[in-house]
Amino acid sequence: MTLAIDVKGLNKSFGDKHVVQDVELQLEEGRICGFLGPNGSGKTTTLRMLCGLLTPDSGEGRCLGFDILAQSEAIKRRTGYMTQRFSLYEDLTIQENLQFTARVYGLDRRRERVAEALRGLGLYERRNQLAGALSGGWKQRLALATATMHEPKLLLLDEPTAGVDPKARRTFWDEIHKLSATGLTVLVSTHYMDEAERCHEIAYISYGKLIARGTAESVIEQSHLVTLHGEGPGIDRLSAEIAARPGVEMAAPFGAALHVSGQDKAALEAAIAPWRREPFHWKEVAPTLEDVFIHLMGRSQDNYQ
Template structure:
């Protein structure tokens, strides 16, 4: 199949992969990953550092060949047709990878030349305007703040008008206002039919995704909407505020009904699946007048901490066998 050939007719999913595996030496980095991303969807990919997120993203877009497994990206086979995939996706790495000694306009022009785009000047001008970069077009990239560098990187990703954006922790080190602006731009792109797979550490960003997947130690633990993932764990959560919360966390951790205690700022979240036992334990704590106890909605962070605490590290198991 040549680069201009059309993908197969079934295009419900921009990503549809099954049982992907990848080793680096003796380390099993991604284990039996199966994932589907629908068209026009912002799909959040979450997990701690070293969990295999970047390796998974690279396999799904044909940048890295899996050891085993199969799948398609934009209708093309991720192993046999990686060239066609690369021409149709925009990939934004966590690390800023453009040229500090070139201006924004010069960076975009250089990328457009690499893609051998016709009407290069018009393409660059459109990118500058649509991403709000026109006022800084002649500023050196090396002098930009993190938020503006991020916007330049997104503009470069969009030059060839990709159908799918793959964003690897794109807002790391960026201030909250710039992160908010970036996510508003992602939702605008999704509304125009562009699909987005984005990895992130931020729970507020995860909640802005249409669907989520959580990966740990190379294993996919859960996927679905934020509410689906929260509901599936069946956790009841209470918030306790007062003094010496770390000591309180240690004290209540082994009490009836308590499966998890996590300090979040000025409050302690106490969670469990046995509602009656948990409420009885918390009722006993109410005898302490220095504590304020109230029911709290279980959040994504509560759920992800819960999942991680119950997921063994297979790398340690591998070392013992």
């Protein structure tokens, strides 16, 4: 096993805010890792420390075999990074943006590489369209093309599909898996649970601390969460009342049904007892990754308070 990322004890503060606290992360080459956590939890700061855009206050480790403190420039040259917001030149065409990127990286065979990037991500027919006139999904494809045309070994994606329609998200993830199959390592922050489930593994960071790590299945299992699924007329309207009862960590409508979750099954049974009658029907189901996400958020302390 060769590790693309192997860091420990990463810390970063801004003023009196300890944004990243003793984060340890290992990721094998060619794997896709979903980076989950609430807003303000330190995901973006961690990504920037890994690729050399920020220097940790303390910590150590290697990224792509290079020391994150002493060899950050070497890491930058071998890393592709997509930011949360579209950051390319909107008054240039798709092709011009790619040509500019090729010159910035000092790439050889620039015309050939640009043509490969255009065709590889289905951008060729739109190559003369201004970037600023593109929809969210096409901007996303262009950003991915510029982040990968220098053939990086590591790809860091910071909430790359926010605000993009489901079809464009599916296409984007198909491309990510194709890239991973060539040996590219991907670390992607996301709030979409369906995207997290498409990753080989996930890491959950909450207010600066890494608190869960593994495959989606193992993280769900490690949560020791119990979820009861209830159905019946108007049951979704009971969420607030049931959520207030002892032992209930979450009561959330799922369409016309209701998910009630917690770690104490006996307490959950007691909480729903008044409604364990006709016309309501209850059964225990496997917790979803979203159930676990909310469970972990509820047990974390906001470091900005």
